[in-house]
Amino acid sequence: KAGVTQTPRYLIKTRGQQVTLSCSPISGHRSVSWYQQTPGQGLQFLFEYFSETQRNKGNFPGRFSGRQFSNSRSEMNVSTLELGDSALYLCASSRDGSSGNTIYFGEGSWLTVV
Amino acid sequence: KQEVTQIPAALSVPEGENLVLNCSFTDSAIYNLQWFRQDPGKGLTSLLLIQSSQREQTSGRLNASLDKSSGRSTLYIAASQPGDSATYLCAARNSGNTPLVFGKGTRLSVIA
Numbered sequence: 001k002a003g004v005t006q007t008p009r010y011l012i013k014t015r016g017q018q019v020t021l022s023c024s025p026i027s028g029h030r031s032v033s034w035y036q037q038t039p040g041q042g043l044q045f046l047f048e049y050f051s052e053t054q055r056n057k058g059n060f061p062g063r064f065s066g067r068q069f070s071n072s073r074s075e076m077n078v079s080t081l082e083l084g085d086s087a088l089y090l091c092a093s094s095r096d097g098s099s100g101n102t103i104y105f106g107e108g109s110w111l112t113v114v
Numbered sequence: 115k116q117e118v119t120q121i122p123a124a125l126s127v128p129e130g131e132n133l134v135l136n137c138s139f140t141d142s143a144i145y146n147l148q149w150f151r152q153d154p155g156k157g158l159t160s161l162l163l164i165q166s167s168q169r170e171q172t173s174g175r176l177n178a179s180l181d182k183s184s185g186r187s188t189l190y191i192a193a194s195q196p197g198d199s200a201t202y203l204c205a206a207r208n209s210g211n212t213p214l215v216f217g218k219g220t221r222l223s224v225i226a
Contacts, residue, residue, distance in 0.1 A: 042218035105157035
């Protein structure tokens, strides 16, 4: 079956712009989580959505937002981009987000802010 | 607040060697701990999941152990191969629906 799909894979944006990243979870998975990965900070949790509701949120500024649609697809948006937002953004899905479920990651969206 | 540390940041070994990767966590009240593998430019692949009630899990040449009292987990790789070269990350979860807290990973190079 198809894995977690993230689009776009690579993008370059200018400071001050905004960006939207998309994630399609594995069919039947209702939990989608987003992580930011940078060389300095490693993997940091952004937020998790389950059944269109944000269930958990990490310590990121309000410029980072997300949503989940009724088909479980999720988008995250970053407004007023800063150079420090350059990172690999990873999406992960699981059946219901509980600890017993295996979590599957997409290949990520590489964002470069110039 | 849970913090996860992985030392060393990088490790290079000759092919065929058995090796151990280390992971330490500050809050021993974890729910479970997972080990992942990440190839360059790729997402993460789950390797092993150890529940708090378990001491170890095995999959093929991989064996992960968990010692909550000391706040440590290890990933043992037997008979390493060049294809094992990747970054290995561990992640702790403190309760059923809380997010994973990741270490920064150990970059493993297996030299043929």
